[in-house]
Amino acid sequence: MGMTRGQWLAGSVVMLGAVVGAAVSAPWAGQKFARPEQVAAEAKQGEHKRTCITLGGKRFEWNFPNPPFGTLSCSE
Numbered sequence: 001m002g003m004t005r006g007q008w009l010a011g012s013v014v015m016l017g018a019v020v021g022a023a024v025s026a027p028w029a030g031q032k033f034a035r036p037e038q039v040a041a042e043a044k045q046g047e048h049k050r051t052c053i054t055l056g057g058k059r060f061e062w063n064f065p066n067p068p069f070g071t072l073s074c075s076e
Helices: 005-029 036-045
Strands: 050-054 059-062 071-074
Touching: none
Parallel strands: none
Antiparallel strands: 050 059, 050 071
Protein backbone atom coordinates (compact mmCIF):
# COMPACT_ATOMS: atom_id res chain seq x y z
CA MET A 1 0.00 0.00 0.00
CA GLY A 2 1.26 3.42 -0.86
CA MET A 3 0.82 6.72 0.88
CA THR A 4 -1.87 9.16 -0.15
CA ARG A 5 -0.91 12.63 -1.34
CA GLY A 6 -2.14 14.11 1.95
CA GLN A 7 0.07 11.75 3.99
CA TRP A 8 3.05 12.46 1.77
CA LEU A 9 2.49 16.22 2.08
CA ALA A 10 2.08 16.02 5.87
CA GLY A 11 5.27 13.96 6.18
CA SER A 12 7.17 16.40 4.00
CA VAL A 13 6.03 19.35 6.12
CA VAL A 14 7.15 17.57 9.31
CA MET A 15 10.57 16.76 7.84
CA LEU A 16 11.02 20.31 6.55
CA GLY A 17 10.08 21.67 9.99
CA ALA A 18 12.64 19.41 11.64
CA VAL A 19 15.40 20.56 9.28
CA VAL A 20 14.53 24.24 9.74
CA GLY A 21 14.32 23.81 13.52
CA ALA A 22 17.75 22.16 13.62
CA ALA A 23 19.25 24.92 11.48
CA VAL A 24 17.79 27.66 13.68
CA SER A 25 18.85 26.05 16.96
CA ALA A 26 22.37 25.02 15.86
CA PRO A 27 24.07 28.31 16.96
CA TRP A 28 22.73 27.81 20.49
CA ALA A 29 24.10 24.26 20.74
CA GLY A 30 27.64 25.46 21.50
CA GLN A 31 26.58 28.21 23.90
CA LYS A 32 28.19 28.03 27.35
CA PHE A 33 26.10 29.02 30.34
CA ALA A 34 27.28 29.98 33.80
CA ARG A 35 26.81 27.59 36.71
CA PRO A 36 24.23 28.69 39.33
CA GLU A 37 26.79 28.94 42.14
CA GLN A 38 29.03 31.09 39.94
CA VAL A 39 26.13 33.41 39.14
CA ALA A 40 25.24 33.72 42.84
CA ALA A 41 28.84 34.58 43.77
CA GLU A 42 29.09 37.18 41.01
CA ALA A 43 25.71 38.67 41.91
CA LYS A 44 26.98 39.26 45.45
CA GLN A 45 29.99 41.11 44.09
CA GLY A 46 27.86 43.07 41.63
CA GLU A 47 30.67 43.19 39.09
CA HIS A 48 29.42 40.78 36.45
CA LYS A 49 27.44 42.49 33.70
CA ARG A 50 26.81 40.84 30.36
CA THR A 51 26.22 42.87 27.24
CA CYS A 52 23.60 41.41 24.91
CA ILE A 53 22.63 42.34 21.37
CA THR A 54 19.05 42.02 20.11
CA LEU A 55 18.15 40.78 16.65
CA GLY A 56 17.62 44.44 15.73
CA GLY A 57 21.18 45.39 16.80
CA LYS A 58 20.29 47.16 20.07
CA ARG A 59 22.74 46.61 22.97
CA PHE A 60 21.72 46.25 26.61
CA GLU A 61 23.11 44.90 29.90
CA TRP A 62 21.85 41.57 31.24
CA ASN A 63 22.77 40.14 34.65
CA PHE A 64 21.31 36.64 34.32
CA PRO A 65 22.98 33.44 33.07
CA ASN A 66 20.41 32.71 30.36
CA PRO A 67 20.09 34.99 27.35
CA PRO A 68 16.69 36.65 26.96
CA PHE A 69 14.36 35.80 24.09
CA GLY A 70 15.12 37.65 20.87
CA THR A 71 18.85 38.17 21.44
CA LEU A 72 21.48 37.50 18.84
CA SER A 73 24.31 37.02 21.36
CA CYS A 74 25.51 37.87 24.87
CA SER A 75 29.03 38.38 26.19
CA GLU A 76 30.46 35.92 28.71
